[in-house]
Amino acid sequence: MSEITGPAAAALASLCSDDVIFLQSLPKAELHAHLNGSIPIKTILELAQQYSPSSAQTTEVADTIEKLKSGVILNDIFDFFSLMPAIYALTSTPEAVVITTRAVLQSFLNSTNDGVESPQCTYLELRTTPRKTTHMTREKYLTVVLDEVEMYPATQAALIVSVDRRMSDLDVEECINLAIEMKNRGRRVVGIDVCGDPRSGDMRSFTQHLSRVKDAGLGLTVHIAESTNNTTEDSLALLSCRPDRLGHATFLSDELKALFFEDIPQPGTECSSLSESELPNNAPANGQYKPCIEICLSSNLLCKTVASLDAHHIRYYLKNNHPIVICTDDALPFGTSCLGEYSLLLAQPPLGLGLSRDDVARVAQMGIDAAFSRPRD
Ligand code: IMP
Numbered sequence: 001m002s003e004i005t006g007p008a009a010a011a012l013a014s015l016c017s018d019d020v021i022f023l024q025s026l027p028k029a030e031l032h033a034h035l036n037g038s039i040p041i042k043t044i045l046e047l048a049q050q051y052s053p054s055s056a057q058t059t060e061v062a063d064t065i066e067k068l069k070s071g072v073i074l075n076d077i078f079d080f081f082s083l084m085p086a087i088y089a090l091t092s093t094p095e096a097v098v099i100t101t102r103a104v105l106q107s108f109l110n111s112t113n114d115g116v117e118s119p120q121c122t123y124l125e126l127r128t129t130p131r132k133t134t135h136m137t138r139e140k141y142l143t144v145v146l147d148e149v150e151m152y153p154a155t156q157a158a159l160i161v162s163v164d165r166r167m168s169d170l171d172v173e174e175c176i177n178l179a180i181e182m183k184n185r186g187r188r189v190v191g192i193d194v195c196g197d198p199r200s201g202d203m204r205s206f207t208q209h210l211s212r213v214k215d216a217g218l219g220l221t222v223h224i225a226e227s228t229n230n231t232t233e234d235s236l237a238l239l240s241c242r243p244d245r246l247g248h249a250t251f252l253s254d255e256l257k258a259l260f261f262e263d264i265p266q267p268g269t270e271c272s273s274l275s276e277s278e279l280p281n282n283a284p285a286n287g288q289y290k291p292c293i294e295i296c297l298s299s300n301l302l303c304k305t306v307a308s309l310d311a312h313h314i315r316y317y318l319k320n321n322h323p324i325v326i327c328t329d330d331a332l333p334f335g336t337s338c339l340g341e342y343s344l345l346l347a348q349p350p351l352g353l354g355l356s357r358d359d360v361a362r363v364a365q366m367g368i369d370a371a372f373s374r375p376r377d
């Protein structure tokens, strides 16, 4: 397992060895991990050695590697996206995608500690955006990734296909068609994700494609309300597709939570600032709509979308007994691991949330229950 740094490392270092053993032995599902954000630094350095780029890219790649080695410091969430072009330069051929995917799967599922097998998680739903480069088509990219994922039993690994908010309508359609075709061919695609820079894209035009996902038997998860730039209209468009899981949901308003989640108490009941015409047909939710919230503590702290653990929205969902899953998001830039993220639950404040072992075990089980590989309800 790669060295961890930052808040997760501080929380882990504060735990007694019994607590660490408890966390290591807890069955855990990692449901929100981006392939190109989860590459071990050792693999990045190997890829960099084999890389023969144009001179413009050389400097960018070298600068980004330096930042990743010394611990990335971000001013805000948008800084995070500036790391990706250099990583993408290193993973632009099918051969590099094989190396990358294999290393990421191993880092989550085969890690050892002092020679003792101690996987970070018991089940991994890895996600990635099918990328077209001069060396491969999106289909080739996905095939290569799936070949690696399928080396593991279905009880251990599966793939979510991401679409990026920056994509054109046609590209989103192509990616979702590909995911559905792959699933129908028996490949291990279990869901669709919407990710990417929260400032870009019009989610109202994505919904026509996202609404086909569930009928195809795939799960749907969306990054939602990740930054203050995300508007109510943006969140409404995404919620109108009734995603099974929500990534971050940091700035989801109380009004939208009350409107959509049947278990959240309604503050003033009626929806004051939203006009009827703004509401999607299926709001308010009146069935059992409890989308699991994918919580990425280190990611939120380091991207500065959340000021402290004390102010983190996880507290709200724990208090309301709403399903959550604890995830790493991008283990490489955020210097974390599944163990690191769970340490943030168990460590005493201010380094962690100070949950009891029973509560941590309950949270871990909620994550397992939220996996897309379970038969869809
Ligand atoms: P990939 O899909 O395997 O290429 O993983 C990297 C991509 O995941 C990035 O280019 C982003 O589009 C997306 N991503 C990673 N972390 C985040 C996040 O916190 N918010 C939104 N998108 C993200």
Ligand code: ZN
Residues within 6 Å of the ligand: 032, 034, 195, 223, 247, 329
């Ligand atoms: Zn993410």
